[in-house]
Amino acid sequence: MSLLPGKVVCITGASRGIGRGCALECAKHGAGGLILHYYGDKDTQDEIQSLKQEIEAVNPSTKVVAVPGDIADPETSKNVVEEGVKSFGRIDVLISNAGICPFWDFLSMPHSVWERTRQVNLDGSFYITQRVANQMKEQTPQGGSIIGISSISALVGGGQQVHYTPTKAGILSLMQSCAVALGPYNIRANAILPGTIATDINKEDLSDAAKREGMIKRTCLGRLGAPDDIAGPAVFLASDLAKYVTGASLLVDGGLFVNLQ
Template identity: 80%
Template sequence: MVLHYLGDEATTSEVHSLKGEIEQSSQAKVVVVSGDIAEPATSAKIVEAAVNAFGRIDVLVSNAGICPFAEFLTMPHATWELTRQVNLDGSFYVTQAVANQMKSQTPQGGSIIGISSISALVGGELQCHYTPTKAGILSLMQSCAVALGKYNIRANAILPGTIATDINKEDLSDIAKREYMIKRTALGRLGTPDDIAGPVVFLASDLAKYVTGASLLVDGGLFVNLQ
């Protein structure tokens, strides 16, 4: 397994802690790679590290993303640029790099999973920069499914709802907003990263060997709960 992280002080300790947990619980070999996913060279470094350690790549989970909430009319262009570069450009770069490896290896093929968002389907007042990137990831996976199927490469998207992570930690610290978001779900709770893990494993495995170009909404019933 290869874990990619930005390389800043905050994430370095977290990723090495996660590395230790995985190695201890599963005895799996874990390699960590740092770098800004918005830079194409980082994706090349990820592929190189994976091939050097394991000889091939079977699964990619493209998960890097940021969402600095901002008003549309006063949003600095730098905020738009950074969000697009990390979320969409980064997803494109790593998908392209990994797909080239999956095409060249023997046996050929693999599974690519792009983490999109329910925000690909709906709007958000403070997310005019974020929602287009997530819609872009959904579209990227759909087109890659068509482009890469002949190489036995599957490409699918997962669309999480409100998942309690660092990306929305500050926003959900507002108790009233947190309760509002909980009440909007059919299951009556926010999601956790573990709720996304199962769908990822499914799409990565041979249980989904005839699934490509699909989008899986994992939102606790948020999208359908209109009444």
């Protein structure tokens, strides 16, 4: 069963991790077009090329346009939307995923680390959400689905994440307020809160074997998450199965949050 037949999906931070997993899952579910944002350095250029090949293998009917740029720069969101609309004529779904988490001790954290994390995670989410929402408002038929990738960190603290957790709480709040602001235009806005997902963002942190094992033991399902564990819920929220779901937050953490023992 294809849940996204012919839909045009825009994904930020699509070259790796959760964004990449979402791109592949959307293609599997029949997306007609994918607008894939990526940072644009050598590594992400190589990754986006290999992702295009994977998408072609999964669904040759899914067309792809890739747009590079720093999501912290408002011009990047402008370019992403313009290039996407030029290629496909509309945008039906946004998965706002691009983010960073440079682990750092709070007391010695340079202000530049705080500023860069906020600019990428929260400012970037605002810029792309506003741009895509304006497109969804103007297109016919009006409407669409916006999904902000927040985090379990929106709900709990982390000693090395004092700069990161407020940005993820901000994304959750952004989606809640957008649900109110955009409802009149048939635009739904929801947040996904991943738990510990093994991606490049936490690769160095999880290289500590004791810490990794501790996280696994705290998770009810007995394993760390993978990008496709988030991609499935994202496809659901993007699809018409969730047509009456807006302003919601979906915790996808394998039971990490509820396990206090």
